[in-house]
Amino acid sequence: MxxxxxxxxxxxxxxxxxxxxxxxxxxxxxxxxxxxxxxxxxxxxxxxxxxxxxxxxxxxxxxxxxxxxxxxxxxxxxxxxxxxxxxxxxxxxxxxxxxxxxxxxxxxxxxxxxxxxxxxxxxxxxxxxxxxxxxxxxxxxCNPRRDVPLLLDLYKRGLLKLDELVSREYSLSDINEGFEDLRKGRNLRGVVAHG
Missing domain, CATH: 3.40.50.720 (NAD(P)-binding Rossmann-like Domain)
Structure with a gap:
């Protein structure tokens, strides 16, 4: 944009x-x-x-x-x-x-x-x-002060896909696997899940 x-x-x-x-x-x-x-x-x-x-x-x-x-x-x-x-x-x-x-x-x-x-x-x-x-x-x-509220509004209205970006969750103990998957292009976005 x-x-x-x-x-x-x-x-x-x-x-x-x-x-x-x-x-x-x-x-x-x-x-x-x-x-x-x-x-x-x-x-x-x-x-x-x-x-x-x-x-x-x-x-x-x-x-x-x-x-x-x-x-x-x-x-x-x-x-x-x-x-x-x-x-x-x-x-x-x-x-x-x-x-x-x-x-x-x-x-x-x-x-x-x-x-x-x-x-x-x-x-x-x-x-x-x-x-x-x-x-x-x-x-x-981006300018976070201007753009984060705009992005949140677009997400709330269903115009911006954010949930679909996360293709896999990793535990902290699996973080090296997450980095390897990132390097190999195996997922769109991996996130470290707490708990």
Whole structure:
């Protein structure tokens, strides 16, 4: 909603179908995006993304970029591409940029395993000619005082899925299993349950 500045009628591509990605899908949908496209290599994550509002899903960024160029005409690509991958390497950023249209916003929400890795290598002159924006975000660039009450209201009205995000609960003694499941992409969100 905030970092990608999604507005009514936009075409949005979300790359990475984990917890951050499906919430980016929800945010784009709630902001009025015309199309919200999820890209992930895991078919189970694509199926989950449709439950959270993705209008189309693809297992490859090339296929998603081709589809976006077909539907978005003169813009020539997505209005916003949001990268939410668990290990954001240079090839992922480059592929995401390849789907970006004129005046598009490329948002990096997924981090690399090595936080000092140089994973952004893009054609600067094209960015200038096409008036594109690249930015990073943490927590969706939210303002908790403004956004938490809004999110709670959306949840109460049934417009925001939160319960569906929790795919498994772990006891504190099973926390290492929870981290392993997170690394392997076995669940959307695991939580440590008290008691």
């Amino acid at each position: 905030h970092a990608a500045e999604v507005s009514v009628g936009d075409v949005v591509v979300v790359l990475g179908g984990g917890g951050v990605g499906v919430n980016a899908v929800q945010g784009a949908r709630l902001s009025g995006a015309r199309e919200v496209i999820m890209v992930d290599t895991n078919p189970a994550k694509l199926e989950t993304a449709t439950l959270f509002g993705a209008s189309r899903t693809f297992q490859s960024m090339d296929d998603a970029a081709e589809y976006v160029r077909e539907i978005n005409g003169v813009v020539g690509g997505a209005d916003a591409v949001i990268v939410c991958t668990g290990n954001t390497i240079e090839a992922i950023v480059t592929a995401a940029y390849g789907a970006l249209g004129t005046r598009g916003r490329l948002v990096l929400a997924g981090m690399s395993q090595d936080v000092m890795e140089k994973n952004v290598q893009l054609p600067g002159t094209q960015i200038i000619f096409r008036e594109q924006t690249i930015r990073g975000t943490i927590y969706g660039s």
